Amino acid sequence: MGIDKLTPEEMAEKLDEVLAQNKGQGQKALMSTLQEAQEIYGFLPLTVQKKVAMTLELSVAEVYGVVSFYSFFSLKPKGDTVFSICLGTACYVKGSRKILDKIEEILGIKSGDVTPDKKFSISACRCIGACGLAPVIMVNDDVYGRLTPDEIPGIIAKYKEA
Amino acid sequence: MELFRAHVLVCCGTGCTSSNSQKIIEQFDKLLPENGLETEVKVVKTGCFGLCAEGPIVVVYPEGVMYYRVTPADVSEIVLEHLLKGRHVNRLMTLSAEPESLTALAAEDSGFFKKQKRIALRNCGVINPEEIDEYIANDGYLALGNILTEKRDPLSIIEVVKKSGLRGRGGGGFPTGLKWEFAAKVENDTKYVCCNADEGDPGAFMDRSILEGDPHSIIEAMAIAGYCIGSSQGYIYVRAEYPIAVQRLKHAIKQAKEYKLLGDDIFGSGFSFDLDIRLGAGAFVCGEETALMRSIEGKRGNPTPRPPFPAVRGLFGKPTILNNVETYANIPIIINQGAEWFASIGTEKSKGTKVFALGGKVNNVGLVEIPMGTTVREIVFDIGGGIPNGKAYKAVQTGGPSGGCIPSSLLDIPIDYDNLVAAGSMMGSGGMIVMDEDTCMVDIAKFFLEFTVDESCGKCTPCRIGTTRMFELLTKITDGTGTMEDLTSLETIAVSLKNASLCALGQTAANPILSTMKHFRDEYIEHVVDKKCRCHVCKGLTEYYIDPEMCKKCSMCAKKCPVNCISGVIGKEPYVIDASKCIKCGACMETCKFKAVLRK
Numbered sequence: 001m002g003i004d005k006l007t008p009e010e011m012a013e014k015l016d017e018v019l020a021q022n023k024g025q026g027q028k029a030l031m032s033t034l035q036e037a038q039e040i041y042g043f044l045p046l047t048v049q050k051k052v053a054m055t056l057e058l059s060v061a062e063v064y065g066v067v068s069f070y071s072f073f074s075l076k077p078k079g080d081t082v083f084s085i086c087l088g089t090a091c092y093v094k095g096s097r098k099i100l101d102k103i104e105e106i107l108g109i110k111s112g113d114v115t116p117d118k119k120f121s122i123s124a125c126r127c128i129g130a131c132g133l134a135p136v137i138m139v140n141d142d143v144y145g146r147l148t149p150d151e152i153p154g155i156i157a158k159y160k161e162a
Numbered sequence: 163m164e165l166f167r168a169h170v171l172v173c174c175g176t177g178c179t180s181s182n183s184q185k186i187i188e189q190f191d192k193l194l195p196e197n198g199l200e201t202e203v204k205v206v207k208t209g210c211f212g213l214c215a216e217g218p219i220v221v222v223y224p225e226g227v228m229y230y231r232v233t234p235a236d237v238s239e240i241v242l243e244h245l246l247k248g249r250h251v252n253r254l255m256t257l258s259a260e261p262e263s264l265t266a267l268a269a270e271d272s273g274f275f276k277k278q279k280r281i282a283l284r285n286c287g288v289i290n291p292e293e294i295d296e297y298i299a300n301d302g303y304l305a306l307g308n309i310l311t312e313k314r315d316p317l318s319i320i321e322v323v324k325k326s327g328l329r330g331r332g333g334g335g336f337p338t339g340l341k342w343e344f345a346a347k348v349e350n351d352t353k354y355v356c357c358n359a360d361e362g363d364p365g366a367f368m369d370r371s372i373l374e375g376d377p378h379s380i381i382e383a384m385a386i387a388g389y390c391i392g393s394s395q396g397y398i399y400v401r402a403e404y405p406i407a408v409q410r411l412k413h414a415i416k417q418a419k420e421y422k423l424l425g426d427d428i429f430g431s432g433f434s435f436d437l438d439i440r441l442g443a444g445a446f447v448c449g450e451e452t453a454l455m456r457s458i459e460g461k462r463g464n465p466t467p468r469p470p471f472p473a474v475r476g477l478f479g480k481p482t483i484l485n486n487v488e489t490y491a492n493i494p495i496i497i498n499q500g501a502e503w504f505a506s507i508g509t510e511k512s513k514g515t516k517v518f519a520l521g522g523k524v525n526n527v528g529l530v531e532i533p534m535g536t537t538v539r540e541i542v543f544d545i546g547g548g549i550p551n552g553k554a555y556k557a558v559q560t561g562g563p564s565g566g567c568i569p570s571s572l573l574d575i576p577i578d579y580d581n582l583v584a585a586g587s588m589m590g591s592g593g594m595i596v597m598d599e600d601t602c603m604v605d606i607a608k609f610f611l612e613f614t615v616d617e618s619c620g621k622c623t624p625c626r627i628g629t630t631r632m633f634e635l636l637t638k639i640t641d642g643t644g645t646m647e648d649l650t651s652l653e654t655i656a657v658s659l660k661n662a663s664l665c666a667l668g669q670t671a672a673n674p675i676l677s678t679m680k681h682f683r684d685e686y687i688e689h690v691v692d693k694k695c696r697c698h699v700c701k702g703l704t705e706y707y708i709d710p711e712m713c714k715k716c717s718m719c720a721k722k723c724p725v726n727c728i729s730g731v732i733g734k735e736p737y738v739i740d741a742s743k744c745i746k747c748g749a750c751m752e753t754c755k756f757k758a759v760l761r762k
Contacts, residue, residue, distance in 0.1 A: 030460035035402070035441060069462040069619070070443035072402055088364030089559065089595045090521030092609055101747060105724055126446070126613070128403060129367035131521040132177040132214025132528055143180035149749075 006040070014040045015048065019055040026056055030066055034073060043074040079114045079121035081159045083107075084138040088127030095149075096135035100124060102149040103137075106156050120159075166204040168245060171221040173287065175210035175374050176367070176406055178217035182234065186218055189237035194245075203245055209375015211287035213274055215527035216257055221287075229254040257526070257547075274526050277545050279507070281515045282331075282491040283531045286375030291410050294417040297378040303423055305497035306382050309389060310431040316390045320346060323390075323493070325501035327513030332358055332449070332486030333564065333590045334666070335512070335579040341483055344473035345391040348481040353393035355384050356477060356484040358454060359400035359407070362446040363562035364613065366593030368517040369487035371529050373400065373407035376491065377414035381424065381437060383493035388435040391483060395436055399454050402441045411439055446563070446617035449591075450665045451476075451484045453619065464621045465665035486591065488517055508534035512578030518560075520546050522595035523553065532577070539573040542596055553598040557681070561590025563610045563617075564670035566677025567603065586677040588670070602699035603682040604689050608636040610674035618667065625668030628659040632675060641702035644690045653679065698761055701746040705762050708750075710736040712758035719750035719759060 006014070018036045022029045033056065037048050044067050053063040067073045085100045100122075104110055107120050114121040130136045133145025137155075144155060172178075172187050190205045211219050216230035220240065227250055229240065236254060243249045257274075280286075289296035297303070309319060324339030345353060357380060361369040373380065384396045400408055415437050418424040426434045445463045447453045453463040455477045476482025492514060496504045505513050512534040518541065521527050525547035532541060538558055542548070549555055557567040566587035568575070575581045579589050597606065611633040620626045635652050638644045656672030663669045679686055688694050695703040708719070708728075713736035720728040720737055727744050730737030739750070739759075751759040 027460040028458075031441070031443060031457070035443065065462050066460070070445050072443035089562065089593065089609070090365040090519075090527070092364075093522045093595060093597055093601055093606075098747070125403070126362070126444075127364040127366070128176070129361075129370045130177050130180045130214070131365055131367060131519060132217060133180060134521065134527070136180070145180060 011040050015051065019051060023055050024057055027058060027062070030056055030058065030063065031070075034063075034067060038073060043077045045075075076112075077114065077118070078123075079119055081120050081162075082138075082140060083120065083122045084125045084128070085111070085122070086126075086128050086130075086134070086136045086138075087124045088131065088134075090127075090131035091135040094134045096137075098149050099135050099137060099147055099152060102152040103156070106153060164201075164204075166202060168203045169223040170203060170205045170240075170245075171208045171223065171287065172205060173209070173211050173217060173219045174207045174406075175214070175217075175286075175371055176404070177210065177214035178219060179406060181218050183218040185234040186220065186232055186237055189234045190241070193238055193241045197241055197246055199241070199245055206290050207292065208288065209286040209291050210283075210371040210529055212278075212283070212371075212529035212531075213257075213526060214529065215525075225250075227255065230257060273547060274528070274530075274545055277536065277540055278531050279515050279533050280531050281495060281504075281507075282372060282488050282517050283375070283529065284495065285379065286371055286529075289376070291375050291377055292413055294378060294414070294421060297376070301498055302378055302494070303382050305494040306385050306389075306423070307429055309386060309497065310429040310433055313431060316346060316392070317343075319386065319390050319497065322497060322501045326496045326504040327501075327508070327511075328489065328492055328496060328504065329512065329579060330486060331488035331492075331516065331592070333561065333588065335589060338485060338489055341473060341485070342387060342390050344471070345393075345481050345483045348474055350481050352395075352478075352480045353391055354477045354480055354482040355387045355391065355393045355396040356455070356458070356482055357384055357396065357398040357490060358449065358451070358484055358486045359398055359404075360442045360449045360454060361401060361404075361487075361591060362442075362449045362617075363564075363591045363593050365521050365595050366519045366562060366591050368519050368529060368592045370401075370404050370407050372487050372491050372517075373404070374410055377407075377411045378418065379494055380411075380487060380490045381414055381418050383490035384437060385424065385428070385435045386493055386497065387483060387485070387490070389433055391481070393483075394434045395438075397438050397440050397458055397477070399440045399442060399448070399458055402443060408439065408441065415439070445619070446613070447619045447665070447667050450667055453665065454484065455482065462619070464619050465667075467664060488592070509576060509578045511580055516577070516589065516592060518592045518594040520594050520596070522559075523549055523598040523601070524596040525550050534578045535576040537574050537576055538568055541577070541594065542573075546596065549596065549598050553600065556597045556599050556601055557603070559587075559595040559597065559606070559674075560593065561588040561670075561673070562593045563613050564588060564666065564673055565590045565593075566673045567597075567606075567681060569681040571681075586680055587673070600697050600699075602640075602695055602697040603678045603685050604636065604640055604695070605697075605699045607675045607678045608633065608640055611636055611671070614667065614671040618671075622662075622664040622668060624659050624662040625664070625671065628655050628663075628668070629671050631655055632659075632672065636675070639686065639689050640695070640700040642689070642693045642700075643702075646687075646690055649679070649686060649690065704746055705741055706739050706744055706746060706748070706751060707741070707760055707762070708737050708739055709758050709760055710738075712756055713737055714756050714758070716756075718753050718755070722749045722753040724749065 022033045049063045053060045111122045111124045136145045194200045220229045220232045320342045328338045329335040440458045448457045448463040453465040457463040472482040517531045615629045618625045635648045659672045698704045717732045727740040
């Protein structure tokens with residue numbers, strides 16, 4: 001993720017810019033508008049979905065239907081640091097479940113959740129295509145490959161200090 | 163044109179980029195001028211060489227010496243020794259799993275490359291994907307140019323594609339030429355050409371590597387397809403999870419427009435064609451053609467019944483053709499070299515080559531392209547270099563969540579569409595995951611079912627409910643509470659699912675179960691009757707205990723245990739695991755130096 005910390009006003013301003021470009025475009029512009037909106041907010045709160053619906057002249061139900069369908073769109077905010085654990089087949093047979101268990105154990109949250117201080121969140125993902133490095137995790141934009149559970153505490157510590 | 167005495171090719175595919183190949187390029191850019199070599203040596207950023215497990219990979223031409231697992235710190239040695247003094251850096255030339263390759267100087271001679279035939283991947287790892295000139299120099303846009311300047315009859319080109327025997331590389335294997343012909347014959351002012359680059363099959367990364375290593379071949383092929391069916395607009399639907407591929411595609415489209423190879427009146431022929439990219443948003447079902455088109459339209463990716471087929475009513479209700487990335491990558495070279503040449507490769511009903519993403523428990527993980535008809539054994543043992551750590555082969559999984567497993571008894575079947583289906587699997591998009599004796603086949607079936615439950619769009623009942631019920635039954639079996647009746651129920655549901663589901667996702671969702679039950683039924687029965695998982699993967703069937711005779715009372719296991727369920731007294735009483743609290747993580751077993759922790 002690595003979202004720049006914008007103030008709520010700056011976010012709203014950026015969203016308005018995106019919306020202005022897509023005004024009245026209808027259904028066909030929905031996915032790209034939502035993708036851009038999520039880049040600004042990090043997730044898609046209902047208020048943003050309503051604004052998107054009004055601008056594109058769609059019903060909120062249609063917008064929510066699309067948001068809830070695709071796993072890329074998130075209805076929950078994510079942590080500042082996101083641990084994505086690849087659970088694709090190649091990583092799975094090489095033990096990515098144990099890596100996930102270890103991360104869940106250390107951070108004390110389950111996959112899909114955020115720590116109470118909003119610093120960390122865990123998500124399981126399907127194949128980032130770096131199967132040669134299996135098992136793989138992504139921490140924000142950094143990729144760590146050929147992992148063993150023993151290496152996890154060190155990696156987490158690195159982000160806790162930062 | 164500038165001439166260089168040596169070229170340094172650095173792989174910048176996703177795998178190698180993840181292991182820092184960008185820093186390697188920066189290091190070369192810094193060290194070459196420092197040694198006065200900047201006018202003699204050129205650094206080229208390329209797509210995937212295929213040997214992803216040994217990345218980052220650097221190849222030095224003209225010798226073709228391949229260096230593996232290069233770190234930025236190794237760059238100075240390559241510059242000083244190889245480029246300056248002409249001495250190879252032997253220590254970087256050894257594959258970790260294949261010591262004999264030390265004698266093979268050129269990369270092409272190593273076991274990994276010898277049995278491959280690169281057609282779809284012809285430019286990957288050879289050209290710089292961000293330079294359109296390099297693609298053109300390698301016969302790029304030649305096919306499109308010839309077709310347009312000679313104003314060839316679209317139907318005659320479709321005839322070439324039909325004669326070549328090319329079948330869809332996305333999984334189903336429908337003849338490509340026939341698909342084009344259907345769309346060409348439908349009368350309509352507006353038609354669309356789409357490319358399916360929504361590679362959602364976990365463990366498969368062929369399409370990504372082509373998009374990253376040779377994006378222009380897709381653009382050229384789509385323009386050719388547009389000319390054939392009478393379309394002037396194309397869409398590439400690509401996963402948002404592939405940022406490098408998306409960026410290279412955007413760049414390639416921009417370059418093609420600057421060179422007027424896309425846009426209005428291409429080659430002055432009057433034919434116009436434009437391309438746009440649409441990003442997917444993480445829904446596996448969008449790999450299904452009707453769902454993909456709904457998604458491009460900005461809707462939920464729900465599949466729709468066929469007929470009407472997309473060739474009649476597809477995207478925005480207009481006639482549409484949709485092909486997979488790898489299928490398109492074959493088109494320009496088929497036009498250039500002829501249908502007979504392509505049809506001479508492969509088996510009777512499956513022509514050409516297929517790219518597989520070889521992964522899992524195999525030494526040479528990576529991307530391989532083999533002529534159809536190559537056996538599974540050749541791929542796993544000759545190209546893949548066998549199973550690591552001396553373990554035994556158990557199965558290869560092809561076709562991802564829609565496919566099945568190929569056991570050792572079928573290792574010698576020649577790979578083509580029909581043989582794989584007969585073996586209870588399918589070609590799929592090309593993921594090939596090798597499993598060794600430590601992989602529990604019931605757990606693997608459960609893994610795929612968990613995936614399909616998650617990815618089922620929910621529109622039709624057989625798929626939505628059927629996959630859920632099957633997942634519940636498999637969970638029961640792996641927890642140790644399964645019965646023999648559950649095995650019968652699994653088979654009954656599987657058959658209904660296959661017959662009654664709306665789209666291919668549901669129709670094939672039971673394949674992982676059916677094929678593992680067919681080839682590894684003894685493992686299922688072991689789980690149900692003996693309450694035992696021979697691979698110790700299923701936690702519900704595994705129990706850890708400490709042998710009091712072997713225990714040296716050192717307390718290491720108790721310190722490692724994350725749930726504090728091991729008790730004892732240092733130096734006095736042997737340690738004991740409280741099975742009721744144990745989460746079966748195995749940490750104690752890994753820690754114990756005396757092999758006192760056992761499992762049953």
